[in-house]
Amino acid sequence: MIVLPVSWLLMPTRQRWKLFILAASYFFYGYWDWRFCLLIAGATVANQVLATAVFRAENERTKRAWLIAAVVGNLGMLAYFKYYGFFVSSAANTLHQLGIDFSPTIINVALPVGISFFTFQALSYVIDTYRGTFTPGRLIDFAVFLSFFPHVIAGPIVRPAEFIPQIDAAHDPRRVDASRAFFLITIGLFKKVVIANILATQIVDPVFSSPQQHSGLEVLVGIYAYAIQIYADFSGYTDIAIGISLLLGFRFPQNFDSPYTATSIQDFWRRWHMTLSRWLRDYLYIPLGGNQRGKWSTYRNLMLTMVLGGLWHGAAWTFVIWGAIHGSFLCGEHFRRARREAKGLPDPVDTRNRRIVSRLITFNVVCVAWVFFRAESLENAGNIFSQLLTPAHWFDASPLIGGMVLFAIAAGLAEQYIPRDAWARAMARFSHLTPLVQGTVLGVCLLIINTLGPRGVAPFIYFQF
């Protein structure tokens, strides 16, 4: 209620607007811990200096040296804050198993929120400059890009070429795309506060914390519920971020496109966390060689990209396995497609039944991988599968599968199967209502969200990454 009106007031004077939105973003980010502001400010200045050095370098060698410095610096910072404890304790444990007593002093490193997101965006800035697809601009523009509060914590991961030109573009306070913004924010709140929180508190957390205390049926529903929870949580955040950005006059790229309607794992990655997927594709998979250097090289690149994508989420073997499962299935799909092409066979006919079966298989593969993503440890994941696969436990009492849980799962799935044009029509109809009616409709939505959502909203899952 303060940032938006002041932002609109300053819209015509871009310099003042930039200073204001930068201050608001730092205030927002520093709310967690003011020291994090120093970190993001340091990262901003360092990357601006490096990008400018890359841009001004007179020969390829110097350019490349500056680029390497930027990549090492950014990844080094990420490794220190995110992976220090994991690497040191893993090294100590490995050495211990080899009979070498190594007891390192492990310092407590606080993980700055959103570090994985803003580090990747900073890398984009320098790499795009190196590739010549972007020209670094003023420091304040880059600072606004990196710290812009709607996306600094959990994305979407925006490219500099998508965002920075919008900063200086004309923003007309008489033409705010507010109806769409409110629509998205309301949908996002419903997904997070109602669907994700009901599933988290009523089934997912109990099942994953104590799988052996629950029936096989509860464990199965708990796994499906987690798939819906993480989608509702993350896509809900993204909807809210996109909505707030629209109110500030900015357009963000789409991050989700009904991922559980995917008919293959490759299709899933075109629909799930799309901005991370394209970042990994453009800055990791393709530089590794993509699929241009033979089939084994392609499989290696796919596996590496997905395993590193898993590690990006957190320093744990469970994330590595999650990435490896996705990588393996991508390799498998690639292998099948290549074999079909080699035999000169046509693509399979796209029938309704085939689509249903493909969706079911894809969804279940994704759910198996989600078990590792959510599990606290490999042992925990093993316990979940063990409980699931023990027939004796299947028909134990299942008190967690209640009406609200089934409602939340159904709502989370239905949201993805509603045709796009139906969403678009609803949004258009909403935008044609008078402001008073729009406000009343939104007020009623707030009633439903506030009343159905469990008291005490848990943080967004992706805040920890």
Added chain:
Amino acid sequence: MPATKKLPPTPQHAHEIDDPARHTMAVGRVLIVMVTALLVGALLNAPGLRKTAFGQPLGWQRDVAVFIADRLNDVSTTLLLSEPRAGIQVLAGRSGDDNVDLSLPSPTRPADPDIVWPPPKIAFSPTKPMRLAVAGDSLSVTPGESLINLAPGTGVILPTGEVDGRISTGLARPEIFNWPAHLNEKLAGGGVDALVLTLGSNDDQALTGEGGVGPLLSPEWETEYRRRVGGLMDLVTNKGTKLFWIGVPFMSNNERYDTRYQFMNAIVRSEAEKRPGKVVYVDTNPVLSIFGGGYSQYLPGPDNTFVQVRTGDGIHFTRAGGDLVANAVLKAMGETFDLESWKNPPTTKAGSPVTTTTTSTTSPKPTRKSAGKTPGKTGKSGKNK
């Protein structure tokens, strides 16, 4: 991951997808939408807002919020605008969510001059298992889950449900969550032999509700907090449930621990000592520290490997940390109850409870001297060496 030959389409801008003509609007109209939505939403959610206002951190902002929320609630109730919310709560099975209960019980048990020591140990067996409940603030969750996971391995401990963990709650602010009222209801039907409770980490603030006083750690505050702790202990134990109260563990914020939680732990410990055989204070710091004391995020785990026991916030537990706490609680239970004799059946009638008088080593031996001492003076509850 998509192949380079056939790249997926670059994600479109959100507003461009299936984008039929929509009305944009001027900021004045945007403000009208926002204000209307907030006003309608506030009136329809007034009872919930009132509860939220009561739960704000103490200070003038809370006073203002409570004043406005009270007026809003009056209007909403008068115009029957709160009815839809009540109806949805009934449908969702959450009636009474908006109630604000400020009552807090006082201790009901006078100091017992004839303390029986050691207290009798109740025996449990697989046919008569010890029914366990776990509750408390956010620090109860991970250790509670560990305890529930470890319980079946004992053969005699039967968890009665999930961990009843309530984030940001304690005894300081009953308007946020009233633990005595909740436990009174939860334990009403009996059926719980042992309750493991973790409270205190959110209580380092002025006390509100019945008997509320401030400032934090003043003599008046100590008296009132002691009353609340003792009252809750009696409420639980009067229902035939043994209470295992886990003290607030070391935190990365040493100053906060040393100046506040150490003092509060001493209150809980001394109140537990007044109720021998009924309340056991479980000090988990010895198992959560290394080299004689203090906070530690990593500890040598099984096989001397390094394991992370506390999360990055310096407060909560990882699974490994939860397991350590759970094992400490199980040890205390083993010293309080007879959980082993069923393995070597005595000659008594099978299945009937057997009372023994084995000495407990975890529960501190009560003495008249220690009862009622102020925590700052006991000198017994500092960092455990």
